Amino acid sequence: MGTDIRASTVLAARRENIELHTADGLTLVGELALPASRPPVATLVCLHPLPTHGGMMDSHVLRKASYRLPALADLAVLRFNTRGTTSERGTSQGSFAEGEGERWDVAAALEYVDFHDLPNPWLVGWSFGTELALKWGRDPIVAGAILLSPPLHRATDEDLDAWAAFGRPMVALVPEFDDYLRPTEAAPRFARVPQAEVVGVEGAKHLWVGEPYVRIVLNEIVKRVNPAAVPLPTTV
Template sequence: MEITSSTELPSNREAIELVTSDNLRLIGELATPVENKPVAVLLTLHPLPTHGGFMDSHILRKAANRLPALANLAVLRFNTRGTTSPHGTSEGTFGDGIQERLDFEAALQFLKNRNLGPIWLVGWSFGTELAIKYGFDKDIAGAILLSPPLHRATESDLLKWVGSGKQLIALIPEHDEYLAPKEAKERFSVVPEAQIIGVDGAKHLWVGEV
């Protein structure tokens, strides 16, 4: 079967609402395999909403469209506070990666209540900052970081992952204008167990790569 940019494979799609501890309602979607129990669940964290990032950004949309069928994975996507996408608008206003901790925790609690299997964080750009800053002490299997800029997330945040027992995997585009592979290896070196994977020819937005 040929997979194209618009391919949408069978899955169960459920519109969900997350409620944060400061009483904001966030819109989202959970995609699960049609027949089998998922082997794991991906909690996705979208790029910077002030620069066009949202739950329907292309990598996250394609993950939800394909991975339940191809890999038996569940995929949760949601709009952080104040973010608008074709799925709708979440309440609140952009919190510069600080108040979004509450959004992340609401999504994590939702998945714990559903008991869908091991939880992996999948952050992209701004979403990697949330994963790094707030995922180190949570009940997760690990985090996959796409194009981490390491802007809001600092060395002190990375150090909290040392000895955590959680996997930290960073995919770094060769031509990323925010953090290229060489610098990424240097900055992530404070976490000896982190796996840094350079992706030849790729750019920060992964257009044409997935």
């Protein structure tokens, strides 16, 4: 029968603590989780929610991605704390920079991916992290972006237009009951990006609390990044 995958389930992976080094001289702390016994087919570069509201590399959806997806979908999952952010892994140097100075944090993560030959990197931003992806994620190595609960607050129409020109795929997962941007409002905003897909998630809220919503998010991510691995198993 197998065991149900629950919120706390941690599946096998090769996990290592990493450090990222920004062009403006900061050291950021993070973790890379790789499939236990084979090379990854793709890489998730996770950009966490707002650190001034408790966001960090351990924010639950990102943590669950790192716990499950190396084993279930052959993905590498890179998580890190942006400048001035603290989690169990430690504190990244510097201080919160309103989404502007964080451009160097995104660049440092992509440089790490490039240097270590991690394949097919996709940005996975959540809330504030979606703003970082939209503003600073247009790097030639990036295969696409998956945006969880995008507020489109710091990211402007100009950023959306720039992503449209960048041409890489983009998927926005928008909760039905989001605090900031709901599916009906998201659709016209993202219409500026011809290759963007807006997926409204019935019943969900901004924080994706509850295993059913986590499963939807992880399946939607894997559907884009390694479609051969969906649907993800719910037991192991």
